[in-house]
Amino acid sequence: MKTIQLKTNIMCGSCIAKVTPTLNKEIGEDNWKVDTQNPKKILTVSTDSLDESEEIKAVEKAGYKAEKVA
Numbered sequence: 001m002k003t004i005q006l007k008t009n010i011m012c013g014s015c016i017a018k019v020t021p022t023l024n025k026e027i028g029e030d031n032w033k034v035d036t037q038n039p040k041k042i043l044t045v046s047t048d049s050l051d052e053s054e055e056i057k058a059v060e061k062a063g064y065k066a067e068k069v070a
Helices: 013-026 052-061
Strands: 002-008 032-035 042-047 066-068
Touching: 002 052, 013 032, 013 052, 042 052, 052 066
Parallel strands: none
Antiparallel strands: 002 042, 002 066, 032 042
16 A cells, blocks of 8 residues: 655645545545645545555545645
8 A cells, every 4th residue: 555645735624524525436535545634734544545646636626736745
């Protein structure tokens, strides 16, 4: 299983509540988490099958932005 980290604009618990249904469906329940304490709001995903671009699309589908961590 690989771990991928993305910078997002998911800022708070309310934002996480909004993205949860979409990310659970697209990425899988318990396969992702967002560190809202980190200034870059890092989304960490554990996956065997998805790549970075698919995860970015899942976040965008939920109404937020994601990009590679620089």
